[in-house]
Amino acid sequence: MLIVTLAFVVLLLMGMPVAFAIGVSGSLFFLQHPGLPFTIPVQETISQTQNFALLAVPMFIMAGNLLNRSGITSRLLDLATVLTGRLKGGLAQVSVVLSALTGGVSGSAIADAAMQSRLIGTEMIRRGFARGFTAGVLSFGSVLTPIIPPGIGMILYGTIGQVSIGRLFAAGFVPAFLLWAALASSIWLTARRRGYQPERTERASLGELGTSLRRGIWALLFPVFLLLGLRTGVFTPSEIGAFAVVYALIVGVAIYRELKPGTFFDAMESSLSDIGSVMFLIALSAIFSYGIIFQQVPDLIAGLMLGATEQLYLAIVVIAIFTLAAGFFIDATVLIIMLTPTFLPAIERLGGDPVHFGIVFIIAATVGNFTPPVGAAMYAVCSILKCPVGDYTRESLPLFLAIALTTLALTFLPGVVLFLPNLIFG
Template identity: 75%
Template sequence: MLIVAIAFIVLLLMGMPVAFAIAISGTLFFIQHPELPFTIPVQVTVSQTQNFALLAVPLFIMAGNLMNRSGITERLLELASVLTGRLTGGLAQVSIALSALMGGVSGSAIADAAMQSRILGDEMVKRGFPLGFAASVLSYGAVLTPIIPPGIGMILYGTIGQVSIGRLFAAGFVPAFLLWLSLSVAVWLTAKRRGYMPEREQWPTGREAIRAFTGGIWAILFPVFLLLGLRMGVFTPSEIGAFAVVYAIFIGVLIYRKMKVRGFLEAMEGSLGDVGSVMFLIALSAIFSYGIVLDRVPEVVSGWILGVTGNLQGAMILVALFVLVIGFFIDATVLIIMLTPIFLPLIRQLGGDPVHFGIVFILAATIGNFTPPVGAAMYAVCSIMKCPIGAYTRESVPLFAAVALVTLFLIFVPGAVLLLPNLIFG
């Protein structure tokens, strides 16, 4: 597998699309082992697409695109302003709150960061925020998105690792709140030092608060309905995706009445591209994964880590650091698909909870979206706002530190992750 890994890295450095880099490097494993039938790469690729549990992925992607065109963003922006507009930091605080509220709608950190940049980017600069600060806040706020139901990373991790998706959905709420709090504090400290003013001069009236909450209630209830449906056995994880699509159409057509035929067709078009890229990546990753299992890579990696430490927290820190470093160069979706079969058996061997590890693992993998050199969310925000990468990187250091501290806290305090899953699912 060493030659396969080197080939994969070289192909990535050459600029080859990740899916093809995975497939080509994975195929090298079969060239190294001529005793294996060369029909296996085709067979495992096709069989991967027939995994019924993965049906949730395209359905939730479709639901996210429909929700984004349902008119819900404007309501959530008003609610975010009411919740945090009076805090020091103004629109920066509002953007963090909006990311928390939008997490259950978009399901994609990159899409959320890009959307917020278009909505709030120019206004933040007009209010005197440095370009790098505005871009980094808008980017890092989206780190909340993958761990708020229905994050696509949770579905992929749960499907690949045979972990309860319902418990993963429930586990994301408390860490998401801690991330919101830590990012808000980081923004507050920076804003206080630089003298940035609040967005609102006074606290909202009761009438304003009720109107804003009423407008955003349908988005807030979305992940709640998902959890209730799973907990009560009304839906399976695959069926809950279909419910999410129907719910999004219901909100857009009957509640907010913003979704027209053109918006629906645009959502479907966007979903085709998103689903095609994700499912193509998942299918081709089966070639790579076959060699990983056959060469017993999980056992080798587990043996190496156990040689360093036999402590569960120590092992999770090593895994998180490894994923964080690799995430600087590889997208989070790819990391979840490729590394879950390697590291999850190790954590289970050490007595760790797969749900607890899943949240930490997904969070560590996601951070790479916001850091140089190849962070997809970072490039999306910086290209939209025309912000230099250097300015973005300097201003993002406090936000990176805030996310890293929360990740470390979650490793040592598993109760923060498992509280809600245990209460809801037992």
């Protein structure tokens, strides 16, 4: 697997698209083992797309695109302004809350960062926020998105690792709140030092709060309905994706009445592009994964970890650091697909809870989207706001530190992560 891994890295550095880099490098494994039929890569690629549980991925992607075009985002922006408008940092604080509120809508950190950059990024700069600070807040704030249901990373991790997706969904809420608190505190300290003013000068009245809650209630209820559906057994993880699409259509057409034929077809076009790229990546990853399993890499990693340390939390920290470092060069989706079958068995052998590990692992993988040299969310935000990467990196360090410390605390406090899933699912 060493040659395969080196080939993957070289192909990435050459600029080959990630999916093709995975497929080509994975195929080299079969050239190294002539005894294996070369029909296996084709069979593995096709069989991966037949995984019934993965039906949830295209369904949630489609639901997210429909909801984003149904008028929900503007309503959630109003609610976020009412909730945090008086905090120092103004629109910066609003953007982090908006990431939390839209987490149940988009499910993608990159999509959320790009959307917010177009929605409020330019206005933040116009109001005096430093360009690098603006880009950093809009990028790192979207770390909340993939751990609030229905984060695509959770679905991939749960499907590949055979972990309860319902428990993963429930486990994301408390860590998301703690990450928001850490980011809000970091923004508050910067705003106090630089004199960034609150968005509102007066406290929101109960009437304003009630109006904003009423306008955004259908987006807030979305993750609640997902959890209730899974907990009561009304839906399986795959079926609840179809429910999400129906829910998005009802909200957009019958309730908000902003999903017109033009915006519907636009959402379908975006969904086809997103689904095609994600599912193609998943399909070709089966070739790479076959070699990992054939060479018993998970058992090797588990043996090395058990030999090096019997401390579960130390092992999780090491994996989180490795994942974070790998995320500097590889997209979070790829990391979750490739590393879950390698690291999860090792953690389970050490007695770790797969849901607790999954949340820490997904956060560590997601942060790579916001960091140089290849962070997709970073480049999306910097491109939209015309922000130099150097300015972005320098201004983002306090935000990165806030997320790192919170993730470290979550590693050593599994009860915090598991409290809600244990309460709901037992």
